[in-house]
Amino acid sequence: MPTLTINGKKVQSREGAYVLEAARQAGVEIPTLCHFEGLEPWGGCRLCQVQITKDGWDGWKKMVVGCMFPVEEGLIVLTETDEVRETRRVVLDLLLARCPDTPLIRTMAKEYGVERTSYVSNPEPTDCILCSLCTRVCDHIGVSAISTADRGAGKEIAPPFHEPPAACIGCLACAEICPTDFIPYTTSHTTRSIWGREFEMLRCEDCGRAHITKAQAEHHAANRAETTDVPQEWFRYCDSCKRKQQASRFPAVPQLV
Amino acid sequence: MRIESREQFETLQEKIRAAETDNGNRILVCCGTGCLANGAKKVAEAFAEQVGKRNMDAEVKLLVKNTGCHGFCERGPLVVLQPSGVLYTRVRVSNVPQILEKTVDNGEIIPRLLYKNPADDVAIEQYSEIPFYKNQTRVAMRNIGRIDPTAIHDAIGAGCYSGMVRALFDMTPEQVLDEVETAGLRGRGGAGFGTARKWRSCRRAEGDRKFVLCNGDEGDPGAFKDRSIMEGDPHSILEGMVVGAWAVGAHEGFIYVRDEYPLAVLNLTLALEQARYLGLLGENILGSGFDFDIRISRGGGAFVCGESSALMLSLAGKVGEPRAKYVHSTEKGLFDLPTVLNNVETWADVGAIAANGGAWFAGMGTNKSKGTKAFSLVGKVKNTGLIELPMGTTLRHIIYDIGGGVLNDRPFKAVQTGGPSGGCIPESLLDLPVDYEKLTEAGSMMGSGGMIVMDDRTCMVDVARYFLKFLTEESCGKCTPCREGLKQMLAIFDRLVEGEGVAGDLPLIERLAAGMQVGSLCELGKSAPNPVISTLRYFRDEYVAHIEDHVCTAGICKELTAYRILPETCDGCAGCAKACPVDAITGERHALHVIDHDICISCGACMGVCPTDSVETFPKVELMKEVV
Incomplete structure (x- = not known):
């Protein structure tokens, strides 16, 4: 166990x-935008910059991203120096220019003293900060329906060829993980629409609530052996009914009082 | 025929060399991309056809060889006659019979096809006497222009694969590593990382499966040294890679080459097939027991894919985006396995080091930068082309002695080195010896070896903006500082060149540049503000003039510049009026012409055509003053 x-x-x-x-x-709090515990670190948003140094380095410090720098014995980490705050400030100033109306970015920028961007504010404000959490989670569950398209200033999140993505299973992982709620979707009792596609909903066999898309259940059934040990049964009931069923399997606990 | 042993290889090499000594009559036609664009293919075909006819009843056969790039692309198509060593430039199909009759048969020189030295206008016969070539020392480019890149026998005759034989049969991997360390070889892709150190780290890395990669994704504007090596001498790259693979213990290699280099892809593919056929690649190379093979991977031309981690992801079939390199690729590279990646030029150097020894290589260059370095010399210089020189050569020697000086003898202003993320070096530093450290100290870098010479009619703000535009288009967009920072930096520069700069712009530029340098993910992002920082360092007054006075001192930025015709020298030829795309110039024939500033769009066409240099620029703000 390394000590730092x-x-x-x-x-x-x-x-x-x-x-x-x-x-x-x-x-110790370090701000992040593109980090999610369940996914591999990515190092794109550049907010979690920290300075590192070591005893023998004669005071020389190096700026690294905290989400990807491996801990090692004797490492000295500084998370709130002037240099660190200045680097984060430039990043947030730039993100505020891109997303002038996004509450999350406005709040974070304000914490670094940026109320108004120093740069040209985006004439077509967007909420997408290009953190790629959506595309990475989609990859992670083995679907890869969306990805980043184009590069540089023109980069965006999109399905292939901007057409409704055939691979999408309507699981909403992308929309749920998005830190700025940028990805729109609708769910009704019968259908869900996202990325220009319509999905048939399956209902919970107990309470009747529409809880999962048919495509999602099929995807998991097809890939069950490889990726998960979840039984097929799992998708017949919604999460809250499953909880109730689990709870009912516990033996009755005698009341103490 | 597969070569089974070292002895067989050496016998073959001697045979090829003996055949060349017996019959040294050759016509070398440059078929590099530059000369092909100038019509070299037809010239080569004409030579082949006519020589073919003559050879039927000739005792001594004449050979026509289509070679790789000689480097002097501007003067192409180039033809070199051997053994006489006469160089003919800008050869047309119609010259072919003449060359055969006069020069080949009778040793008579055709003066108008000779190269004329721009310095004294004297024609030079001998290839080796031309200052452009005389002052070069070629190691990585040793065979280019001498061999037919599509014929492996030609390469073997020239000495290719001798270094590989020496490494495989006379040296242990450790000895190869020592030799490369003695050579002091550093990465020719630009970063200058110690090659031996990189290889050792990969050799030490755990695992049986390792990779050796060649980076042929040269993408800097104005750089073409890697392309010329891949096109003109692919075998020296393969040789270097086998030596590297032997040293690190790899059995698989890839050459990542951009698809915009079709001739490089073709010649590399042919070279691989021929080398495999002869047993110089594949299983049990020359009976040494060592297995190694190479595959070609064609890149889609994204600039960022030249960055090592992005290149490896692209090779693996993923989106080519860099990733943090806190764990070196020598431990976790391609497919997360130990990988050595070197530039085309580095690999070409390796074969020569294996053949001639590390001490020989280290005998050239400076204290910390050993050997020679290839550069693409372009821009406002008389002799443009590909050159290779010992490290430590001064910029002045390169630009004036080899390059022949600034085009049209205009004053020199700056030289841009290191590609888009490099920097501009001013006249005061012309005596700077070119090596990794000195260029970095001067605020530029070695980079891909591009050198763009600029004259006094170059606006440094405009130059910085040009590179920013390139980088903005080529940024992969993964990290915020590079993606958004470049976009915003370009927006500021757009303001500057349009005369809309404001007082706070310089501090804003400097703060953003610093943030990008520290905050970006990969070296491309970190170095993206370099063109801005280096021009600010040496030409700050030009920025101030743009912002405070709305003046472009070089007279380049259209929004800030107006044109006028000097009454003293205008002879009324009407050339300017004809050239003007918006009919802004009027005047009687043989009388003074005048530009209407309300119509003029400051395109500069008039200046380009004026035979008496009577068109000059002046700041547009002076027009405003006149109105007031």
Whole structure:
């Protein structure tokens, strides 16, 4: 278990962890936009920049991203120096120019003293910060229906050829993970629409609530052996009914009072 | 025929060389991309056809060889006659019979096809006497222009694969590593990382499956050294890769080459097939027991795919975006396995080092930068083309002695080195010896070896904007500082060149540039503000003039520049009026012509055609003053 120092505090961390995880464990807050615990770190938003140094480095410090820098014994991490705050400020200033109306970005930028962007404000404001969480989660569950398209300033999140994506299963993982609620969708009792596609909904066999798309159940059935040990039964009931069923299987606990 | 042993290889090499000594009569036609564009293919065909007829009853046969790029692309198609060593430039099909009759048969020179030295206008016969070539030392480009890149026998005769034989049979992998370390070879892709250090780290890495890659994704505007090596001498790259693979213990290799280089792809493919056929690649190379093979992967031309981590993802079939390199690719590279990636030029150097020894290579260059370096010399210089020189050569020697000086003898202003993320070096630093450290100290970098010479009619703000535009289009867009930062930086520069710069722009530029340097994910993002920072460092007054006075001192930025015709020298030829696309120029024939500033769009066409240099630029703000 490597021991590192974060802002002067000695912290023990898991072998193979990254600086961000170690810091958060120690109660040190580092801002992130493209990070999600269940996904591989990506290092794109550049907000979790921290400075690292070591005893023998003669005071030389290096700027790294906390989400991807592996912890090591004796590492000294500084998360709130002037240089760190300035780098994050430039990033947030730029993001505010891109997304001038996005509440999350406005709040974060304000924390770094940016109320109005120093740059040219986007004439077509968007809420997408291109953190790629949506495309990465879609990859992660083995669907890869959407991806980033184009590059540089023209980069966007899109299904292939901007057509309704054939691979999409309507699971909403992309919309749920989006930190700025940018991906629109609708769900009714019978159908769900997202990315220009309509999906048939399956109903919970117990309460009758529309809880999952048929395509999603089929995808999991087809890939069950490879990716998960979840039984087919799993998709017959909605989450809250499953909880009730689980609970009912516990033996009755005698009341103490 | 597969070569089974070292002895068989050496016998073959001697045979090829003996045949060349017996019959040294050759006509070398450059068939590099530049010369092909100038019509070299037809010239080569004409030579082949006519020589074919003559050879039928000749005792001593004449050979026509289509070679790779000689580097002097501007003067193409180039034809070199051997053994005399006469170089003919800008050869047309109609010259072919004459060359055969006069020069080949009778040793008579055709003066008008000779190269004329722009310095003194004297024609030079010998290839080796031309200052452009005389001052070069070629290692990575040792065979280009001498061999037919599509014929492996020609390459073997020229000494190719000798270094590989020496490495495989006389040296252990450790000894190869030591030799490369003695050579002091550093990555020719631009970053200058120690090659031996990189290889050692990969050799030490755990795992049986390792990769050796060649980066042929040259994408800088104005750079073409890697293309010329791949087109003109593909075998030296293969040789270097086998040596590298032997040293690190890899059995699989890839050459990542951009698809916009069709001739490079073709010649590399042929080279691979021929090398496999002869047993110089594949299983049990030359009976040494060592297996190694190479495949070609064609890139889609994204600039960012030249970045090592993006290249490896692209090779693996993913989107080519860089990733953080806190774990080196020598441990986790292609498919997360130990990988060595080197530039085309580095691989070409490796074969020569294996053949001649590390000390030989280290005998050239400077203290920390050993050997030679290839550059693409372009821009406002008399002799443009591909050159290779020992490290430490001064910029002045390169631009004036090899390049022949600034075009039209205009004053020199700056030289841009290192590609779009490099920097501009001013006249005061012309005596700078070119090596990795010195270029970095001057605020530029070695990069891909591009050198763009600029004269006094170059606006440095406009130059910075040009590179920003290129980088904005080529940024992969993964990280915020590079994607959004470049877009915003370009927006600021658009303001500057249109005369709409405001007082706070310079501090804003500097703050953003610093944020991008520190905050971006990959080296391309970190170095993206370099063109801005280096021009600000040496030409700050031009920025101030743009912002405060709305003046472009070089007279380039259209919105800030107006044109006028000098009454003293205008002879009324009406050339300007004819050239003007918007009919802004009027005047009687043989009398002074005048530009109507309300119509003029400041395109500069009049200036380009004026035979008496009577058109000059002046700041547009002066027009406003006149109105007031």
